[in-house]
Amino acid sequence: MTATLGIALLIGVAFGVTLEQAGLGRARKLVGQFYGTDFCVFKVMFSAILTTLLGSFWLARLGLVDLTGFYVPETFLLPQFVGGLVFGVGFVLAGLCPGTSCVAAASGRLDGLAVMGGLFVGIGSCGLLFDRLQPLRASTAYGTLTLPQLFELPYGVVVLLVVAVALLAFRLLARFERPA
Amino acid sequence: MNAPRALGWAAIVLGAAAAFAGSPYRDNPPPRAQGERADDATAPLPAVSATQLAEWIRGRQPGLRIIDLRSTDAFEAYRIPRARRQDPDSPDRIAVSDRDLLVLVSADGRIPAQTVIHLRNIGAREIHVLRNGLRGWLEEVINPVLAAGASAESRQRFEARAELSRYFGGQPRIGAPADPSAAESAPATDDVDASIAHLRRRGCG
Known part of the structure; x- marks a missing residue:
């Protein structure tokens, strides 16, 4: 347990340092995607998705990892839609998301600390109101759901489609990006 | 060729090859999809004794979820610690994770078949029924x-x-x-x- 926590801490610190080095701890850089001036966040996110997708697929195909051991978060359609909207509004207002607010706070930025304060208020409120939110939570619960199951396509075909969509998006964004 | 372009080509090659590489699940089948009926959906549930359940609760067994299928009145009158009530007539409102350890509680240990089928179809793997229900507890x-x-x-x-x-x-x-x-x-x-x-x-x- 201690070793696992130690590894998690190391990965977390490395992740934070990388974000800071890439400039993703600064609100001005992050909100650039909403004004069409800087799509760095989108590119970073999709690059991470592609790396994970291709990496996990091929490592599993080569027998080095067992995909059934991966934790797949459950789908709660309506609650996740509402949560996504709340998250998006908060992201636009604050210019930071939870992860980047930690990085900003660790770098000594006050706006990062303020967003982290809001983060804890949100988590605490959600926990306190959990019983009241239970009907919403259970309203559209689909259990664990993945794209191959949803579209009834082979796993590898879904991998190819996601890669194609991501690369196409990269090309389109490069065309529409207007650096400030 | 610059680095982003090279990585893009690498992704295309690996993605195209993935489409023809077959399933990444080797010996183990993939998780069941929503609505896909499990072959053993109606198989009897393993029973857990009240003593075992009590030890799980006291030991804070990870993933333990106790679902009480009795009426609201009965649940309000007495509940097993950590139990949450669920209407057995609307099992589709139950959300589970494939890592949950589910224990179903009824008054007498009998569980509606549609609840069991629903839980298995949405991917619940560990489902137990409390032996003799609340009476056993x-x-x-x-x-x-x-x-x-x-x-x-x-x-x-x-x-x-x-x-x-x-x-x-x-x-x-x-x-x-x-x-x-x-x-x-x-x-x-x-x-x-x-x-x-x-x-x-x-x-x-």
């Missing part, structure tokens, strides 16, 4: 009775159960030898109601 954990004149070995086993019982506010006692025929013929719901009424009088409701 009350008899085994809350009101365990050691028959008078029991052997030393039985007394030793009972001590462990008594400690567990006291943890949950129960009252273990030594009483007259149990009469199995009387237990069989007694109406189960009356037993449960009487036990719950007794608990509420003690202020544990």
Whole structure:
């Protein structure tokens, strides 16, 4: 347990340092995607998705990892839609998301600390109101759901489609990006 | 060729190859999709004893979820610690994770088939039913009775159960030898109601 926590801490610190080095701890850089001036966040996110997708697929195909051991978060359609909207509004207002607010706070930025304060208020409120939110939570619960199951396509075909969509998006964004 | 372009080409090659590489799941089948009926969806559920459940609760068993399928009134009258009520007539409102350890609770240990089918179809892997339902919980954990004149070995086993019982506010006692025929013929719901009424009088409701 201690070793696992130690590894998690190391990965977390490395992740934070990388974000800071890439400039993703600064609100001005992050909100650039909403004004069409800087799509760095989108590119970073999709690059991470592609790396994970291709990496996990091929490592599993080569027998080095067992995909059934991966934790797949459950789908709660309506609650996740509402949560996504709340998250998006908060992201636009604050210019930071939870992860980047930690990085900003660790770098000594006050706006990062303020967003982290809001983060804890949100988590605490959600926990306190959990019983009241239970009907919403259970309203559209689909259990664990993945794209191959949803579209009834082979796993590898879904991998190819996601890669194609991501690369196409990269090309389109490069065309529409207007650096400030 | 710059680095982003090279990485893009690498992604295209690996993605295209993935489409023809077959399933990444080797020996294990992929998780079941929503709506895809499991072959063993109607197979009987494994039962868990009330004592085992009590030990799971006390030991904070990871992933443990206790779903109480009794009526709202019955649930409000008495509930097993950490249990959440769920209407058995609308099992589609139950959301689970494939890592949950589910224990279903009814009044008498009988679980509606559609609830079991739903849980298995949405990917629940570990589903147990509480043996004898709430009646079993009350008899085994809350009101365990050691028959008078029991052997030393039985007394030793009972001590462990008594400690567990006291943890949950129960009252273990030594009483007259149990009469199995009387237990069989007694109406189960009356037993449960009487036990719950007794608990509420003690202020544990």
